[in-house]
Amino acid sequence: MLSIPDDLLMESYKKAVALNLCPQFIKLLEKEIRRRSIHSSKRGTESPYIENESPSIH
Numbered sequence: 001m002l003s004i005p006d007d008l009l010m011e012s013y014k015k016a017v018a019l020n021l022c023p024q025f026i027k028l029l030e031k032e033i034r035r036r037s038i039h040s041s042k043r044g045t046e047s048p049y050i051e052n053e054s055p056s057i058h
Contacts, residue, residue: 006038 004012013029 006036009033009036010038 016026016029
């Protein structure tokens with residue numbers, strides 16, 4: 001996933017969650033967001049952007 005910019009990754013994540021796409025796909029996006037240590041500029045904090053991760057896959 002190194003070839004897509006951070007903003008496109010975040011947009012993809014938001015849309016995937018909103019559209020309730022495949023949980024494995026959402027987890028993959030979450031993993032990449034954490035790997036890149038993307039932070040929310042809107043919140044003005046140093047915590048990771050993902051506040052509520054998708055439910056665990058059992």
